[in-house]
Amino acid sequence: MKVEKLVELIGADFYTGVPDSQLKALCNYLIHTYGIDKSHHIIAANEGCCTALAAGYHLATGKVPVVYMQNSGEGNIINPVASLLNDKVYAIPTLFIVGWRGEPGIHDEPQHIYQGEVTVKLLEDMDIETFVIGQDTSDDEVAAAMEKFRAVFAKGKQAAFVIRKGALTDAPKVEYKNDNAMIREDIIRHIAAAAGEDPIVSTTGKASRELFEIREANGQAHKYDFLTVGSMGHASSIALGVALNKPQQLIWCVDGDGAALMHMGSMAVIGANAPENMIHVVINNGAHETVGGMPTVAANIDLTAIAKACGYKYAVCADSFEALDKELEAAKNRKALSFIEVKCSIGARDDLGRPTTTALENKQNFMAYLKTL
Numbered sequence: 001m002k003v004e005k006l007v008e009l010i011g012a013d014f015y016t017g018v019p020d021s022q023l024k025a026l027c028n029y030l031i032h033t034y035g036i037d038k039s040h041h042i043i044a045a046n047e048g049c050c051t052a053l054a055a056g057y058h059l060a061t062g063k064v065p066v067v068y069m070q071n072s073g074e075g076n077i078i079n080p081v082a083s084l085l086n087d088k089v090y091a092i093p094t095l096f097i098v099g100w101r102g103e104p105g106i107h108d109e110p111q112h113i114y115q116g117e118v119t120v121k122l123l124e125d126m127d128i129e130t131f132v133i134g135q136d137t138s139d140d141e142v143a144a145a146m147e148k149f150r151a152v153f154a155k156g157k158q159a160a161f162v163i164r165k166g167a168l169t170d171a172p173k174v175e176y177k178n179d180n181a182m183i184r185e186d187i188i189r190h191i192a193a194a195a196g197e198d199p200i201v202s203t204t205g206k207a208s209r210e211l212f213e214i215r216e217a218n219g220q221a222h223k224y225d226f227l228t229v230g231s232m233g234h235a236s237s238i239a240l241g242v243a244l245n246k247p248q249q250l251i252w253c254v255d256g257d258g259a260a261l262m263h264m265g266s267m268a269v270i271g272a273n274a275p276e277n278m279i280h281v282v283i284n285n286g287a288h289e290t291v292g293g294m295p296t297v298a299a300n301i302d303l304t305a306i307a308k309a310c311g312y313k314y315a316v317c318a319d320s321f322e323a324l325d326k327e328l329e330a331a332k333n334r335k336a337l338s339f340i341e342v343k344c345s346i347g348a349r350d351d352l353g354r355p356t357t358t359a360l361e362n363k364q365n366f367m368a369y370l371k372t373l
Helices: 003-010 021-033 047-061 071-085 110-125 139-154 184-195 206-218 235-245 257-262 265-273 303-310 321-334 359-371
Strands: 015-017 041-043 066-070 094-099 128-133 158-163 200-202 225-227 251-256 278-284 314-318 338-343
Touching: 003 021, 003 139, 015 021, 015 047, 021 041, 021 066, 021 094, 021 158, 047 066, 047 071, 047 094, 066 071, 071 094, 071 110, 071 158, 094 110, 110 128, 110 158, 128 139, 139 158, 184 200, 184 206, 184 251, 184 278, 184 321, 200 206, 200 235, 206 225, 206 251, 225 359, 235 251, 235 257, 235 265, 235 278, 251 257, 257 278, 265 278, 265 303, 278 303, 278 321, 303 314, 303 338, 314 321, 321 338
Parallel strands: 015 041, 015 066, 066 094, 094 158, 128 158, 200 225, 200 251, 251 278, 278 338, 314 338
Antiparallel strands: none
16 A cells, blocks of 8 residues: 555654664655654654654553554564553553564575564564555555454554555655765675684674675685674673673674664763674764664764763774774774774665575574584
8 A cells, every 4th residue: 555545544743763674655654744843753773762752652642542553563562562551550552563574484584584573463462453554555455444443442452554565556756865985795794804814793684684795705714703693682692692792702793883873871871881802893974774764863863972871891983994994903903892983875886695594504604613613
């Protein structure tokens, strides 16, 4: 169905969410219509934050808010749905729009397979009324579902539209860009060169895909890298766990700004533990670029100041390859927890592939390599 028709049938005037490629039509519509607007549309750090923000909107206005997300974000909403929104607690009506990655029978990446299997069940287990929208779903069917949802909202309960691949159409065209010059794949190439044979934990999305292809192009083994293909926002904690248990080995984390924002509390835990053998690099393009380019707030905050406040011994920002190479070399030699923010452009090459090894093979090869260190 046309995304504009879905928005019309919903009839809400406040949306908050975390962007998803399956919901790109909706995301582009909201950016085109509202941009980032305090009254109508906010992209939050994670789906749990969105849910709480939506609750605040309802408390202030009495209206029903909309929270959009990829189904991978269902885990982040379980606590606020169960202990805040639920009708046995505060009875806060909310409409969720969930992109269905990994739908059974539809080929997808390994991190989406199990999540796809349990997507609808998780919503139903949370007592969220659910309606699935596919390519063949009619406007009248959605209108009828929305009428049913309004009765649910009147009882202080929640409902969800689950969006199948290709179900939403006619998105307005939106160009996402910034003024940064460095390309992420080139940044990762410089990091990999500086790391040598040191282990690297890389974040979800295109960063891990690019690291994999860089190793392929260089004729290198993939044993050096743990590719965090799912679990967005947790790569830095994985790297911390490795670093604390391999104290004589330098461990690198290649992170993204959206991931760093999603679970920023991890930086406080890293800083408090202060492993001398960890280098945390956050590639900041101010965008959820892997799922379409919608903005994050990272372009407007000082990540290096946050890292310093969290206890990182050194925190710097690089906006050129000359500065980046200098900071990478310095971090390698200083034997102290280091944070490097790298300003990055938005975009990737069209022919970027995906890892040809399985997630399990990646884990096994990485663990075998760690045993040799």
